[in-house]
Amino acid sequence: MRIHVATDHAGFEMSKRLIEHLTANGHECVDHGPTEYDAEDDYPSFCINAARAVVRDQRSGVEALGVVFGGSGNGEQMAANKVEGVRAALAWSLATAELAREHNDANVVAVGARQHEEAEMLEIIDAFIATPFTGAERHARRIAQLGEYETTGAIAGHEIV
Numbered sequence: 001m002r003i004h005v006a007t008d009h010a011g012f013e014m015s016k017r018l019i020e021h022l023t024a025n026g027h028e029c030v031d032h033g034p035t036e037y038d039a040e041d042d043y044p045s046f047c048i049n050a051a052r053a054v055v056r057d058q059r060s061g062v063e064a065l066g067v068v069f070g071g072s073g074n075g076e077q078m079a080a081n082k083v084e085g086v087r088a089a090l091a092w093s094l095a096t097a098e099l100a101r102e103h104n105d106a107n108v109v110a111v112g113a114r115q116h117e118e119a120e121m122l123e124i125i126d127a128f129i130a131t132p133f134t135g136a137e138r139h140a141r142r143i144a145q146l147g148e149y150e151t152t153g154a155i156a157g158h159e160i161v
């Protein structure tokens with residue numbers, strides 16, 4: 001699978017370890033930066049570029065997911081979720097990583113590099129990548145409502161105030 005990766009300084013080393021790990025396991029990684037460690041850098045553009053690439057790939061039929069790192073992963077998730085078509089989930093355990101795919105069909109995972117040892121971080125991201133969306137009607141319905149709101153500002157049959 002193609003995996004788009006982005007970070008800021010807080011996840012810089014973790015992102016390199018992840019790219020090595022995923023590449024060794026047969027994935028194609030695209031590094032959206034930063035290219036060097038800078039303690040003053042800002043995560044939004046890196047994460048937005050990775051998120052946009054995921055949507056571009058998925059819309060053209062390429063199997064792709066995204067990973068964004070930060071110290072907590074919170075701001076990185078927020079940045080990715082600004083991109084239309086992105087469902088970015090903050091994963092902090094195996095269960096939250098698996099549920100992000102099973103229930104939410106998340107296409108980007110945000111991880112707090114300062115919250116995990118490397119081995120745990122790799123486990124969380126491996127689980128995210130390996131877990132399929134269940135396709136259950138109730139989950140698909142809810143995801144469709146998010147998409148509808150994103151593109152129209154409304155959800156048919158539901159009051160938005």
Ligand SMILES: O=C(CO)[C@H](O)[C@H](O)COP(=O)(O)O
Binds near residue numbers: 008010072073
């Ligand atoms: O997780 C993050 C945003 O949610 C950032 O990585 C974090 O805020 C960076 O902190 P600092 O500039 O103090 O190193």
